[in-house]
Amino acid sequence: MEEMKNDNIGEESIAEKVTDAGEFAGYDDEAEYNRELRERAEREERDRQLPPDPDAILEVRHLKKYFVLKKNLLGKPLTTLKAVDDVSFTVKAGETLGIVGESGCGKTTMGRTVLKLHQPTGGQIFFQGKEIAGYKSKEMRPLRTKMQIVFQDPYSSLPPRSTVGDILSEPVKVHNIVPPDKVKDYVLKLMEQCGLRDYYYERYPHEFSGGQRQRICIARALAVNPELVICDEPVSALDVSIQAQIINLLKRLQKERKLTYIFISHDLSVVKYISDKIGLMYLGSMVEFGNKKEIFDDPMHPYTVALFSAVPNPDPDARSEHIILKGDIPSPVNPPKGCKFHTRCSKAMEICKHIAPEYKEYGEGHFVACHYCEQGHKNV
Ligand SMILES: Nc1ncnc2c1ncn2[C@@H]1O[C@H](COP(=O)(O)OP(=O)(O)OP(=O)(O)O)[C@@H](O)[C@H]1O
Ligand code: SF4
Ligand SMILES: [Mg+2]
Numbered sequence: 427m428e429e430m431k432n433d434n435i436g437e438e439s440i441a442e443k444v445t446d447a448g449e450f451a452g453y454d455d456e457a458e459y460n461r462e463l464r465e466r467a468e469r470e471e472r473d474r475q476l477p478p479d480p481d482a483i484l485e486v487r488h489l490k491k492y493f494v495l496k497k498n499l500l501g502k503p504l505t506t507l508k509a510v511d512d513v514s515f516t517v518k519a520g521e522t523l524g525i526v527g528e529s530g531c532g533k534t535t536m537g538r539t540v541l542k543l544h545q546p547t548g549g550q551i552f553f554q555g556k557e558i559a560g561y562k563s564k565e566m567r568p569l570r571t572k573m574q575i576v577f578q579d580p581y582s583s584l585p586p587r588s589t590v591g592d593i594l595s596e597p598v599k600v601h602n603i604v605p606p607d608k609v610k611d612y613v614l615k616l617m618e619q620c621g622l623r624d625y626y627y628e629r630y631p632h633e634f635s636g637g638q639r640q641r642i643c644i645a646r647a648l649a650v651n652p653e654l655v656i657c658d659e660p661v662s663a664l665d666v667s668i669q670a671q672i673i674n675l676l677k678r679l680q681k682e683r684k685l686t687y688i689f690i691s692h693d694l695s696v697v698k699y700i701s702d703k704i705g706l707m708y709l710g711s712m713v714e715f716g717n718k719k720e721i722f723d724d725p726m727h728p729y730t731v732a733l734f735s736a737v738p739n740p741d742p743d744a745r746s747e748h749i750i751l752k753g754d755i756p757s758p759v760n761p762p763k764g765c766k767f768h769t770r771c772s773k774a775m776e777i778c779k780h781i782a783p784e785y786k787e788y789g790e791g792h793f794v795a796c797h798y799c800e801q802g803h804k805n806v
Contacts, residue, residue: 453780455763462782466512470549473514478552482516483686484540484654489513489549489559491532491539495759507759509535511710512549514785517703519653522680522687524701524718526694526733528755532710533690537656540688541573542566553654571601571650578659580639584631590617590642591627597649613649619682620645621675637668641675648679656688661696673700694737698722703791706730709758709766712785716792726794726804728773765797773798 470488479485489510496505509532517523525533538544540551542558551559553569561569577583584593594613598604604612614624620641631639640660647655657676661669673696680687691697697704698718705715706729714727725731732751753770756762762769768778777797785795 450776450780455780458780459763470512474550478555478557479516480555481518482552483519483554484517484688485550485552486516486540487514487550487552489536489539489551490547491535491544492547505759508710508761509758510539512785513707513710513712514549515703515705515712515715517654517686517688519686520680520684521702522689522700524697524704525688525690525707526692526697526704527707528692530755530758531707532758533707534658536707537575537658537688537690541575541656543575571603572652573654573656574647574650574652575656575658576640576643576647576660579663580636580643581663583643584639584646586631589628589630590622593631593642594645594649597646601650603650616645616649619679620648621671635668636664637672640664640672644672644675644679648683651683652685654686654688656690658690659692660689662691662693669696676700694734706733709756709761711766711795712793713767713796714792714794716789720789720792724792724804726788726792726799727796728771728798729767732772765795773803 466488473487490508490512491510493507493509494503494505495507496503498504511532513532513536515523525536527533535544539546542551542561546559549559550557553573556569558566558569588596591610591613594616595609598609598612599606614627617624617626622638622641622645626634626638626642631642634642644660660676661672664672676687676689677700679685687700689697689700701718703716704718704721705712706721706727707713708729714721714725714730721730722734725734729751751770752772756766756769762779763782764780765771765774765778765783768774771778773796775797781797783795783797783800785793786800787793788799
């Protein structure tokens with residue numbers, strides 16, 4: 427195991443202080459969890475005082491989205507699902523942030539919360555320097571055109587009784603993107619840019635294949651000239667042969683229109699192709715975040731390493747050890763204490779069962795939450 431020099435961790439870490447099982451005999455996990463929550467609240471409060479990052483089109487700080495599944499008769503929450511729990515990241519204009527993680531880890535909820543399609547439970551969202559987390563729907567209205575989403579399923583996301591022309595004209599009219607007499611020309615030009623023939627204008631969604639429907643969905647999202655587009659698994663429902671066409675269309679449109687993407691996917695090869703930065707999510711938390719090159723060349727978190735090890739490597743000389751993630755994903759309603767990944771982690775230590783690792787910066791813009799990395803180990 428290679429040793430890693432880490433200049434960014436100034437103070438002595440908890441992981442260095444507490445290393446073996448003996449030190450945890452009779453450890454009060456409940457008290458530790460309360461301490462963790464207190465420290466998180468303090469960090470959030472401290473960060474709240476900071477100005478927004480001037481280089482970021484989107485900055486998310488300590489974002490939370492909890493769903494209350496069960497209440498008592500007085501309306502007090504009895505069961506809460508923490509779908510997104512303290513997620514922070516920044517994206518610069520024109521960049522693509524890829525979000526990766528297993529099913530149920532909170533990718534969609536995070537994307538929808540950023541767009542305020544879900545009201546955040548806590549945290550801050552800065553869009554173009556404005557703090558929008560607390561915005562009501564009226565205040566969000568002028569921003570709606572700037573932030574759009576493309577969904578995974580192009581079959582259910584298009585109204586079956588409207589023609590392509592109507593589907594694409596509607597947002598243009600509602601948001602007064604062009605004068606009424608210019609709407610048809612505008613829509614036809616948009617269709618051309620998205621690879622849709624002009625005679626599709628009069629046709630209905632059921633007449634099209636999945637790939638063409640996804641082009642219609644992309645055109646609908648772009649009709650209002652957005653700056654940020656969240657693409658939630660936009661190619662997962664498509665045939666492999668069509669996926670590349672849609673990815674290349676998204677890439678071309680990004681260049682032509684200077685778009686910023688958040689690209690959600692569980693397909694690492696697609697994420698590698700399209701992203702500038704990558705965030706790995708596990709049970710509602712961001713466990714690793716950084717530039718694509720660093721994440722792929724130098725993955726640090728054991729979850730990232732395990733996910734990447736499952737991707738076939740075309741280089742026959744490359745060392746490839748498939749790390750099998752043991753066990754099922756725990757329930758997000760009752761996640762494991764300490765590090766949420768400890769029940770499946772090949773590097774788990776005693777400390778991981780009791781104390782949650784802090785999300786720390788290990789290199790410029792490369793964040794990881796892991797005791798093993800904190801102790802100076804390198805994971806590859
Ligand atoms: N409206 C809701 N009410 C209650 N729970 C929800 C709601 N939406 C999502 N969840 C739960 O939140 C968790 C995260 O769900 P989410 O859909 O964000 O995951 P995901 O990473 O997008 O998964 P997938 O890869 O399957 O799309 C899941 O446990 C899900 O059941
Ligand atoms: S903190 Fe521990 S359990 Fe969690 S990822 Fe790191 S080594 Fe694994
Ligand atoms: Mg999803």
